[in-house]
Amino acid sequence: MSEEILVNVTPRETRVAVVENGMLQELHIERGWRRGVVGNIYKGKVQRVMPGMQAAFVDVGLDRAAFLHANDVVRAMPAAANGEEVEVPMPAASATPPIAELLRDGQEIVVQVVKDPIGSKGARLTTQISIPSRYMVLLPQSKVIGVSARIEDEAERLRLKALVGELAATHGGHGYIVRTNAEGQPQEALAEDIAYLARVWALVEQRSRDSAVGACVYEDLTLPLRAVRDLMRRDVEKVKVDSRETCDRLQAFAAKYMPVLAERIEHYAGERPIFDLYGVEDEIGRALEKQVPLKSGGYLVIDQTEAMTTIDVNTGSFLGQRNLEETVYRTNLEAAQSVARQLRLRNLGGIIIIDFIDMDDPEHRRQVLRTLEKALSRDHAKTTVYEFSPLGLVEMTRKRTIESLERQLSEPCHECGGRGTVKTAETVTYEIFREITRAVRQFEAARLLVIASPKVVARITEEESPAVAELEEFLGKSIRFQADEQYLQEQFDVVLL
Numbered sequence: 001m002s003e004e005i006l007v008n009v010t011p012r013e014t015r016v017a018v019v020e021n022g023m024l025q026e027l028h029i030e031r032g033w034r035r036g037v038v039g040n041i042y043k044g045k046v047q048r049v050m051p052g053m054q055a056a057f058v059d060v061g062l063d064r065a066a067f068l069h070a071n072d073v074v075r076a077m078p079a080a081a082n083g084e085e086v087e088v089p090m091p092a093a094s095a096t097p098p099i100a101e102l103l104r105d106g107q108e109i110v111v112q113v114v115k116d117p118i119g120s121k122g123a124r125l126t127t128q129i130s131i132p133s134r135y136m137v138l139l140p141q142s143k144v145i146g147v148s149a150r151i152e153d154e155a156e157r158l159r160l161k162a163l164v165g166e167l168a169a170t171h172g173g174h175g176y177i178v179r180t181n182a183e184g185q186p187q188e189a190l191a192e193d194i195a196y197l198a199r200v201w202a203l204v205e206q207r208s209r210d211s212a213v214g215a216c217v218y219e220d221l222t223l224p225l226r227a228v229r230d231l232m233r234r235d236v237e238k239v240k241v242d243s244r245e246t247c248d249r250l251q252a253f254a255a256k257y258m259p260v261l262a263e264r265i266e267h268y269a270g271e272r273p274i275f276d277l278y279g280v281e282d283e284i285g286r287a288l289e290k291q292v293p294l295k296s297g298g299y300l301v302i303d304q305t306e307a308m309t310t311i312d313v314n315t316g317s318f319l320g321q322r323n324l325e326e327t328v329y330r331t332n333l334e335a336a337q338s339v340a341r342q343l344r345l346r347n348l349g350g351i352i353i354i355d356f357i358d359m360d361d362p363e364h365r366r367q368v369l370r371t372l373e374k375a376l377s378r379d380h381a382k383t384t385v386y387e388f389s390p391l392g393l394v395e396m397t398r399k400r401t402i403e404s405l406e407r408q409l410s411e412p413c414h415e416c417g418g419r420g421t422v423k424t425a426e427t428v429t430y431e432i433f434r435e436i437t438r439a440v441r442q443f444e445a446a447r448l449l450v451i452a453s454p455k456v457v458a459r460i461t462e463e464e465s466p467a468v469a470e471l472e473e474f475l476g477k478s479i480r481f482q483a484d485e486q487y488l489q490e491q492f493d494v495v496l497l
Helices: 154-169 187-210 223-231 244-257 280-286 324-346 362-376 405-409 425-442 454-462 465-475
Strands: 003-010 013-020 023-031 041-050 055-059 066-069 084-087 108-115 124-126 136-139 145-148 175-178 216-218 236-241 265-267 291-293 299-304 308-314 350-355 383-388 394-398 447-452 478-483 492-496
Touching: 003 223, 003 244, 013 223, 023 223, 023 280, 023 324, 023 405, 041 187, 066 108, 136 187, 145 154, 154 175, 154 187, 187 216, 223 236, 223 244, 236 244, 244 265, 299 324, 308 324, 324 362, 324 405, 362 383, 425 447, 425 454, 425 465, 425 492, 447 454, 454 465, 454 478, 465 478
Parallel strands: 003 236, 066 124, 145 175, 236 265, 308 350, 447 478
Antiparallel strands: 003 013, 013 023, 041 055, 041 108, 041 216, 055 066, 084 145, 108 124, 136 175, 291 299, 299 308, 350 394, 383 394, 447 492
């Protein structure tokens, strides 16, 4: 599989695209005025403890107070940190103490952001700090050594665990998660990583003591550096950067932390924009549409709501060559792979419901589910897929830490208010007639002027002209209509003259 990472840099925006076999799989965006805060560590102050919610609101200097749940104060270690699935021995389960026993109003506390502010919700926090590097994730409040579940070779897992255990003992005895990138790395590389993390943690501790409330005591790397740290693996052929300055910075970073891969980072100096060359811009445009075509002629319909994302699979124009069951099966197999790609590309998270086309054969259902799980295996975000429900739906979850691509790049339609539909010209016409009647009964006026959108006015003056004549006779008033291009279809004003 051919994989490349493309970095597009402009003065106020940086974009990173992951392209596999010529197809865009992931897109990461960072804008200068609104950088994400996931991974940042702050010195905060508890604003209010909420016993009924088992949580507290904490001031960390952001626009809105951030949310800290009791579980995130006392849990020994998260099940996954920085996107790495881990297998670690967990302490015996115990009931979470009441939040009032853990925190008090006005208390100063060091916290880390695990989820960006999304919509009207503030950032999500934890007190269980984790600091990532190329091969490790430092867990300073833990003693546990965990290994990424994506490293499947048992001998390699044991080697890494033993090595990191020895190295950790000489650097404060902290806990670590061994990341997927560490597979096959020599002791020297791991020792360098651990020494780097020890220096970072010492600096965080010092700043936590000396800084005022609301200060950021640790900030994660910028997007291009994070992309090289987190996304660059042995199967990545090239990292192409269209900014010479950024390219030099990435090459210096790679030479220090991953010298074997540093030569794969190169500057793109072509005249044609790099995202245009690879067709990324077109893919971004398609990723904002609800409907996703399949090669077979079928299609997906993706609806993102506040509570969940629903994906509907349809056969469309695909008629198949054998029978209906085979046609449905083939469409669902293709849809399963497309769904996995769309989840990564659109960065859809939370609860996801997939409505595959109904299949009678249990083996077909099993194969579609396996295809979906296999396609999701390359996803950096943690996913959990459940069996088909009695209604034939597949329920799954995908870890969400930042806004979806649609919500990063779009805003609710001003005309429909985010509903996705607008009232018809006919509906607005009858609303106008009712408003005219209401206004005449409340106020004295010799005549009336109605200002509305051209489409609504055209309908009233052409198709509804007999109704207007009847209304004028009934009210005993003259009514004039004026079209205004500035008015949206649902907008109108009834002016008394």
